[in-house]
Amino acid sequence: MTAPEPPRPASVWEVIPIARTAWRICDGALTETDASRLVAYVDKNETGTYDVLWLRSPCPTRSRYRSLDELLADLDAADAARTSSRADRPRQIPHFPPRPLP
Template sequence: MKTVHQLELVPLGNDAWRLCDGNVEATDATSVVAYVERRGVGYEVVWVSARRGVERLATLGDVLERAAEVLADIPPSGATRPIEIPHFAPVPPAIAV
């Protein structure tokens, strides 16, 4: 496994890797950034997390650099402050006469 910053290339076979974000738990599906496969003289990258389609790059170094750019463009998906809900006083029940 090759790690660059938070990116990890996890081997899937001789010429294929899963590119993962090491900052996300490995059991979380969102940790997968892309699938990478050696194709002739370059690498084919199928982006998973950023929905950027398929891209061909010359080296694994280029793949890691591009992935760092892609991750920088993705807004964090962490918890945010709750949305304020206006509070209204309860309506008293109607009195039958």
């Protein structure tokens, strides 16, 4: 039995099979010699869901997915949020005077 072909990402993420039910996700924008190229390890468990071990940012908050397409979409969204928010100034925290004691 051979490993199913992973979906082709529409972004820079490369999904590389490393076992029958395991994949590596790499950042295709980085060179092969760059250690930060490796983004995550994905493993399909016996229930059919995909467990993810995130190794670097961008890192979605979830670590379990129903499909590789869903995982890659979440990774794209996390990457887009990271790049757009880093250029912006941080949000101002409102400061209020202390409340008087009763």
